[in-house]
Amino acid sequence: MDMNQYLSMFIDESNDHLQALNENMMSLEASPEDLSIVQVIFRSAHTLKGMAATMGFEDLASLTHQMENVLDLVRNEKLAMQDFIFDTLFKSLDALESMVQDITGGGDGKADVGAIVASLQAIVRGENPSAQGSAPAANAAAAAPSEGRALLDEFQLSVLKQSVQEGHQVLFIEVTLRSDCQLRAVRAYMVFELLERYGEVVKSFPSVQDIEQEKFEFSFSLYYITQKTAEEIQSMILGVSEVDTVTSVALDQESLEQVGQPAVAAAAEAPAPSAQAAHPEAPKAASAQTSAVPKEEAKKAPAKTGGTPSRTIRVDIDRLDVLMNLLSELLIDRVRLEQLASDTQSTELTETVEHLSRVSGDLQNIVMKLRMVPVDTVFNRFPRMVRDLAKSLDKKVDLVITGAETELDRTVVDEIGDPLVHLLRNALDHGVEPIADRIASGKSETGTIHLRAFHSGNHVFIEIQDDGAGISRERVLKSALKKGVVTADQAASMSDSEVHQLLFAAGFSTAEVISDISGRGVGLDVVKAKITSLGGNVTIYSTQGKGTNFSVQLPLTLSIIAAMLVRIGTEKYAIPLSSIVETGIIKRAQIRNVHGSKMVEFRGSHIPLLSLGTIFAVPDYDESTEDETEIVVIRKGDKLAALTVSDFIGQNEIVIKNLGKYLPEVQGISGGTILGDGQVALIVDPNAFIK
Template sequence: MSMSQYMSVFIDESREHLQLMNDSLLEFEQDTEDVKIVNEIFRAAHTLKGMSATMGFNRIAELTHHMENVLDNIRNGVSIADGTTVDILFECLDTLNLLVDEVIETGQETTEVSDLMSKLDEMVKGAGKTTTKPSSKIEKKETPEEKKEEIQAEKEIDEQVEFNEYEKEILAAGKGKEMAPYLIKVELDEGCLLKAARTYMVFRNLEEIGEVIKSIPSVQELEEEKFDNSFLVAFISKKSIEEIKNSILEVSEVKDVLVSDIDINMSEKTEAREIKAVKKISEKQNKVKKSKSMVKKTTTTVRVDTEKLDLLMNLVGELVINKTRLAQLGLEYNLQDLSETLSHVDRVTSDIQAVVTKVRMVPIETVFNRFPRMVRDLSKDLGKDIDLIIEGKETELDRTVIDEIGDPLVHLIRNSVDHGVELPDKRESKGKPRTGTILLKAEHEGNSVVITIKDDGKGMDTEVLANKAIEKGILTLEEVEKLSHEEKLNLIFAPGFSTASEITDLSGRGVGMDVVKTKIEALSGSIEMSSEVDKGTETRIKLPLTLAIIEALMIKLEEEVYAIPLANIVETIDIAKEDIRTVQNEKVILLRGEIVPILNLSSILEVKTEKPEIEDRNTVVIVKAGNKKIGFIVDVLIGQQEIVIKSLGKMFQGTKGITGATVLGNGEVALILDVLTLV
């Protein structure tokens, strides 16, 4: 069995356990006397140790083993945890994350862990306990009396195994070589990870002391994890039952091992010429087994490669395109039977699309989980007291959006910690609590998800922002004087803009908020900020639920068809030529008391046309670009349609005004407009 096939599973599971350790350590720092939290950290470290040892990553295994020694002392009351203990455990966690990153990138561990292990050893010695040699299983110490009672009350195997003629001959030949035949039942932990890898380790250990004759289920089924939590092995060896058991128990996540002699009866009189391993189970164990069978646990989730999900979404997209084409053919040729069938296909396709979209959805918790630790470390470095409150982490977003939103959120939260929340003494002088608060919240809003980052810090002074913009040459004094309060606040998104008085590791380099805005707009999202001096700052990010299939308004310019995402459209109206005015060389209309600029879309997209820029009657699509509304004059409104977004490829990446393309029902390609960058 090749271990390379388990690498992706190892990486995923390692990430989960490291995240669990991170969350638990943050809780433990707040209450260092809670033994339950210590047990959680211990279990995560122990599982990670077993997984890494199985995969051959010794540095991860050794470091987690040394962590176990420290955690064992804490949970047993041998030592008391303090701030130093927590800091060292966090240092271990960071190193483990680094080692896993190295494994992902190079397949090898390069970071040195000996210094950290020495620190952990000193902590153990300081508690009056020496470190032990790393092993893949923590053994419970038993008194001789307990050991004797265990042997007397040994559980036994009740399964019956049939052997073919060849297997019988091997068993008989083994007996002739003074190798005793055994039947072994191996039971893995209920929450065992990498079950196939565990069976591999068991077989490897057994083959060092004997010969495996048969397994139930088969080796192939074990490799494919087509078994519950236990399996049988027919085995011949010169070793004793106790030695065989100990050999298997060296493998982590092995819950129990039962070994019994195989009663070989080669007599022709034996019915069906079977060799059976039959032994009794004590009455107590029988009851336990019955109760377990009544609550048999079934697998409810499976891991799926994200590339397969992307492929599945592409196939669903093709299905949607062809469904639209068939609908058009049915209308063109008035095929009644086809139309009736298509109505059913339409429902089925919509259901498939909904299911696939749902499968691609990931809780935003996967992004939010990184921030408690980040805020803890940053506030500690800056000498600030900050509480991070997280709400709505169960809110789901498309995996593509999840992958991209992490970095912008890091920028925003770092800004809240560095620029927003004041030092404790400063807050106290303002009549505020010494501990600042940052709220990170996600919630659904229609077909979008809104992420809010809010702090109760010093807020942003728009006059300071305006003066900084003049100082950096971004705007002139005359231009600044014309800006509204909201427009001055949005200066923070200008490239190269920074209000920091000095450059630090956190800020002051003039890179950040412009990148945040660009990133969010690239995801077809929007960002808005509001702030009040000494009250705090609030940032709202609005993102689409999915980027794969969207609702769009199809429009026509001469013979060319374009798609405008429905999420960007406010309304469509007809406007007479006399209603359009020119203000400061800009054509505008007055729409319910609001001045809206009007642009001819054909001119912007350079579509060849002989029509005048403004006609007597004009069809206008009103779109929202950030906080502003803009009207696009178009030739024809085709109608609303569900479209599948196709990438334009590397050559056209970053093209302003175009976010992708879609294939229409008639096979033609239509470009999808990005109104946020078009103007």
């Protein structure tokens, strides 16, 4: 059977299961006694193992199988969850994610996960892998797979034990051939022939007969007696052509005792308290550095992942883009028909066009909703990131997520992930203080970061708020003066909000020590640039000693927007309504010249006045003859400007069209749209004028 046709489905479903595993592991860390969450995790891992085995990704399937062994003991109450078990399972999830990413990139999904497998098997035996790191016997036993252990009978086991007593080396060897190997049986024979020169093969898995008949995938394992060291044997086998990897581990008497009994039986004999004894300082409730899921949400988590049948289908985003383009053409024709019906004064045509308008309006809403996805597709990956980062920084942090069901256009969601990662890392590193500093300032030792999303008009706001030390005006200005971002005179007259905006300057950082988390001055300027390119903006609110709030404002969609159509000379332009504060008419006498720039009074302050006709060199445009002129006041953040236009046409919903690769990037123009009469109107980018 050709499995390639199912590959994309496998990748999508694997990513879904890995995301569910991460989320439920975080929930379990918050409530380690809740066995219902363990059942959900076990089912996800079991499904993932089955899918991987079916597709032929053996490494992925075998690692998931080892995770299952641990989870099986936990759900049967033979093992209590501990910090080191959580850490090992999270490392396993990271390895699984990297394998799936490798498969997505066209690889074979193979990875060296021997250390993780050894840790998982040590946990099954009731040991603490971190405490046993220096014991070669434990590592040796862990390296032998459970399948291999069960294959040794009493006679073979006694032969191996006697060999150890007589001073021989007893090795467990695992050989993996390259995935493009054509003659697997021949290569396996060459390995066996090489080994028999320097010792004796006691048992192989699969059996020698199966290997000769090529009844194995690309790997086999064996128990071997020799006088040579594990390293020497390993290097010799690697010399055989088309051998990919070799694992060779020396076994001693203690390891062989454990090899002789099934893994689960060994774990059942080792009661849960032994795990506690191996890690006495770990509290029973598995006190983690980060509780990323609120307790009330943690209780709901298993129900959310329950067995309700899915009523969704996967649709390629490119197909939705095609659907959006076809809809935009339909909207253009609809406006054209409305104009024709108005001109012809035909009652039947008018009624038909009105019905068409209602249907196409409903269709537009449905298509827009098809493109909308909840921001939890981005938010879901943050609890795990915050947990790991808090541990590396030796801080205690609660991440509280609200509004994850808020919906955004798919294109915006795809782009917003990286900026939010930067802002969260910034809140963890710079915002939340170390535990000692928090206690000294009278705060609880656990910091809180709120990640919230909510709708407001035609925008979605995403806020990242911490209860840390806040932004120090003095530190920011000191760093800005040192880097030459501002002068001393400018610094003295700057407001707090202007000082906060300095954090977005390129190369700016207040960190005194460069680490792998921050300090290189790369981050917030990238965040600002990315959010601005999405048509949004970011604002900082901070109170020293209380905390900081980064508020990101984003448009609901990047495809269809509400805009004000204006006429300049003989040309038509569209200005997004989201950037317009108000429209008005001013007399020429109200225009002031300040240092060579035109200014106009607006609500008690003076703002710049820009002539769009002059900037775009519009033909047949002459505003000098008019006593009055129409203006559009636009906003970007807290900055305002006024644009002069010839006339207002009205408000309309327009479909944004790319200008294409043949036209150079025009300053002040973000795209174009086709109007009902077939004319093209350019869409003004207000951010460019205020910048």
